[in-house]
Amino acid sequence: MIQRRLLAAAVTAVLIAAGCAGDGAPVSTPASPTGAASVSPSAAASGTPTAGRPVEAAPATEAGASRPPGPARLEVFPVPPGSRPHDVAPAVDGGVWYTAQGAAALGWLDPATGETVHIALGAGSRPHGVIVDAVGDAWVTDGGLNAIVRVDGETHEVSVYPLPDSRPNANLNTATFDGRGVLWFTGQNGIVGRFDPATEEMVVLDAPRGRGPYGIAATAAGDVYFASLAGSYVGHIDTENDVITVLEPPTAGQGARRVWPDSQGRIWVSEWNAGAVAMYDPATAEWREWTLPGVAARAYSVYVDEFDRIWLSDFASNTLLTFDPESETFESHQLFGDPANVRQLLGRDGEVWGAESAADQLVVVRF
Numbered sequence: 001m002i003q004r005r006l007l008a009a010a011v012t013a014v015l016i017a018a019g020c021a022g023d024g025a026p027v028s029t030p031a032s033p034t035g036a037a038s039v040s041p042s043a044a045a046s047g048t049p050t051a052g053r054p055v056e057a058a059p060a061t062e063a064g065a066s067r068p069p070g071p072a073r074l075e076v077f078p079v080p081p082g083s084r085p086h087d088v089a090p091a092v093d094g095g096v097w098y099t100a101q102g103a104a105a106l107g108w109l110d111p112a113t114g115e116t117v118h119i120a121l122g123a124g125s126r127p128h129g130v131i132v133d134a135v136g137d138a139w140v141t142d143g144g145l146n147a148i149v150r151v152d153g154e155t156h157e158v159s160v161y162p163l164p165d166s167r168p169n170a171n172l173n174t175a176t177f178d179g180r181g182v183l184w185f186t187g188q189n190g191i192v193g194r195f196d197p198a199t200e201e202m203v204v205l206d207a208p209r210g211r212g213p214y215g216i217a218a219t220a221a222g223d224v225y226f227a228s229l230a231g232s233y234v235g236h237i238d239t240e241n242d243v244i245t246v247l248e249p250p251t252a253g254q255g256a257r258r259v260w261p262d263s264q265g266r267i268w269v270s271e272w273n274a275g276a277v278a279m280y281d282p283a284t285a286e287w288r289e290w291t292l293p294g295v296a297a298r299a300y301s302v303y304v305d306e307f308d309r310i311w312l313s314d315f316a317s318n319t320l321l322t323f324d325p326e327s328e329t330f331e332s333h334q335l336f337g338d339p340a341n342v343r344q345l346l347g348r349d350g351e352v353w354g355a356e357s358a359a360d361q362l363v364v365v366r367f
Helices: 041-045
Strands: 002-006 014-015 018-020 027-028 072-078 084-088 095-101 105-109 115-120 126-133 136-141 147-151 158-162 172-178 184-185 193-197 202-207 213-218 224-228 233-238 243-247 258-259 267-271 277-283 286-291 297-304 310-314 321-322 330-334 344-348 351-356 361-366
Touching: 084 344, 084 351, 084 361, 095 126, 095 351, 095 361, 105 126, 105 310, 115 344, 136 172, 147 172, 158 277, 184 224, 184 310, 224 267, 233 258, 277 297, 277 321, 310 344
Parallel strands: 084 126, 126 172, 172 213, 213 258, 258 297
Antiparallel strands: 002 115, 014 072, 018 027, 018 330, 072 361, 084 095, 095 105, 105 115, 126 136, 136 147, 147 158, 172 184, 184 193, 193 202, 213 224, 224 233, 224 258, 233 243, 258 267, 267 277, 267 297, 277 286, 297 310, 310 321, 321 330, 344 351, 351 361
């Protein structure tokens, strides 16, 4: 059943920029240009977006030559109450897919109107991750159904591909496509698997160290890497032979949560326990790590945009952070949900999207 909800003009926009000194301490510098409504720092922190014209903040200091000029615009879109959106994926039609974990559904948002559509995935569904294939179909890792779910991008027809009976309660997490069009996925209860959409063959592998596989991503060359939260490592999958190699970050017990490649094929890792972001270079087999700004940071999601800037969500400071690898500096973007709990980030040119799972809304940063 498809539920539609037209959200009134609750879609709000705020232009925010914040700088961060070299010591990692975030500094917010909102300004009130002539002709724009103003938002005080206390109002921005309250979790209540301000309606009306956007508020433009003083641009942060330029951090690198590859970085686009001007401030970032933070915009939020409410979704139906109780949706508890977890992951997002920009759709090919200009909309945005999101997993409505609290509603057992896959959601779709029209950013132009605020309209949402909920596509029921079945009794017991608890969708976690969502990605989009080359033809615009959405692929969902559904922990409640213990299955991979495909939703046709045009007809919204739902197809369910259960894991083998010998692999119950995998706690499915996230998926990615390799260079051959095969979908690879993770399950926190100790599995990594692959599903071939062409043949519908599914293979499930035991992950090193058991519990923990979480975020997964593929490079432009089709190499697949995943993060193990409980195992505190990054795994590289030999997709031809189903062999997993453990890559050890420098900090023990760091809690690698999600991974994302940059344009050079380097792998960026959000380290939940360590409150840091790490980078692994496959060309040299070398690691580097940077501690997030603030106190007791909790790095959850990581995403690399088209400018090779690193985006992270920090639960502790309730912010989105950008990290420039060239200058090795962070910028902080305060979120409106209090708390927001952005668990995943994904984007397209000029936009970075996330789901504020604790606030029943999606957030986009435009630049």
